[in-house]
Amino acid sequence: MDLSIAGILMLDGITNGAIYALLALATVLVFAVTRVIFIPQGEFVAFGALTMATLQLGKTPLTVHFLLAMTAAVLLLDGWAAWRAGQGLRKPLLAAALPALIGLLALWLAPQQLPLIGQALLTLAIVTPMGGLIYRLAYQSLADATVLVLLIVSVGVHFALTGLGLAFFGAEGSRNPSFWEASFNAGPLMLSGQSLIIVGASIALIVLLWLFFERSLYGKALRATAVNRLGARLMGISSTGAGQLAFTMAAFIGALSGLLISPTTTIFYDSGFLIGLKGFVGAVFAGLASYPGAALGAVLVGLLESFSSFWASAFKEVIVFTSILPVLLWRSLRDPHQEEH
Template sequence: MDGAIASILVLDGVTNGAIYALLALALVLVFAVTRVIFIPQGEFVAFGALTLAGLQLGQTPLTIHFLIGMALLAALLDLVAAVRAGRVVAELKPIALRALPGLAIGLCALWLAPMKLPLVAQALLTLAVVTPMGGLLYRLAYQSLADASVLVLLIVSVGVHFALTGLGLVFFGAEGSRNPSFWDASYAVGPLLFSGQTLIIVMASAALIVALWLFFEKSLYGKALRATAVNRLGARLMGISSTSAGRLSFTLAAFIGALSGILISPTTTIFYDSGFLIGLKGFVAAVFAGLSSYPGAALGALLVGLIESFSSFWASAFKEVIVFTSILPVLLWRSWRDPHHEEH
């Protein structure tokens, strides 16, 4: 291997690592706030990429109908809970306000989908459709189990993953899709050839990481999420709703997943189940950071990207094995440093 090949592999690793960094940050965020190891994170990647592919073909993706159905089902569950509590009149307006965004976005998307909008507009519409699914998924699958053990929440995440994967097959079929590039330019710097899409991936990932830092440091909602992550009981005593924090964290995770799918879909063919493997690499990066550190997750993601890139050169048939095996020494080290205590 000479310097030219090494630099190309580094560029490829950084590009992939930028996507893994976003997914790792989403996983850390969700786990810190809700204690959920969010295995279905990768499904939002596939939903984002394949919804955009459907819009490109002038179709109306079934994810739009799925969003409307989730919003109606969540409203129905809220209404049933209000009836049982004898608070129908008081809760009717909040229930309607919570259901309105998903229904409004879904109905607008049904109208706009067949119009063959420009690529950027279709990407924005895709984000608008997939992002609300995160908060609705929290309401439907996790909210009633908010105080359950981490093991129970993990089992639920596995079930949600299989459910979303099966729905992905129904929505998109078994055929893969690849979307057009957002920027077709290319730039040569020595032996490296930077495509416009590569630059977009790196810049968009960096911009989102900075935006998340500003959100957590400067905004009231971000500080509320940080408080919930540090001490759930203390946050409740200070008037911060753990339910609202959970919904917001899942909504952000869905946005990050959908954006990641949109960014990588011009560079690789995405199938209905491709998101799981991509999300799993983000999980490896998050584990490097102990599922607790945002900077550590970003650095771990870059490391995962570089390991994958160089493994594909030296042993392409075993690159996935090498990436996932790299998690074992990290787990052993963390186990020795922080021995497990039985959860009651």
């Protein structure tokens, strides 16, 4: 291996690591706020990429109907709960209004052959509300359950979303057009415009997340819920609202990651699981607690994957996922496990 090959591998690793960093941040966010190890995070990647591919064909993606179906289910559950509590239906109707409006608008806009940026924005609008709806349907009633129970639920949600992905998009993969076709030469390296967009968008989103948590009231509420759920609840912060917001943000990050990575690789209905799992490995490097540590760990995962593909391409996945073992051993020795009650 010479320096030019090492540079190419490093560039590829940083590009992939930027995507893994976004998913690692989403994983840490969801776990910190809700204690849910969100295995289906990668499904939002596949839903985002394949929804965009369907819009490219001028068709209405079935994810729109899925969004409307989940909205109706949530409205039914919240309406029933409000009726039993003797409350009006105003609050459930207001909560369902935005995703329902997005779904109906998407039904009209999908066949219109929007420009590429318009299709990307429509995709984000379709997939992002799914996060909060999934939290309401699958996790909200189990918010106080143990981490193990929540993990089992996450496994079930993952298989359900994977099966729905197969029904929605079929077994064939899709690759979306690049958002920027330019290429730049830097010595022996050739930088594509899409790679620059991936890294730039990842850095921008990380900065926006930092500003959100540091400067906004909602961000501080999420931080308070992550630090002490009971204390935040006593201070008037809704743990239910915090959970829905965390899942919504995770869905947005996953869908955006799918849009960014789909021009560089073919995405299948089940591709998101492996991509999300690598983001999870990066998050574990940080102990599912530190956002900067998760981002750094994810970039290291991308570099490890890139160089492993050169030295032992047949075993690159094994090398990446085996790297988590010494980290887990070290954390187990450093922080002895305490039984959860």
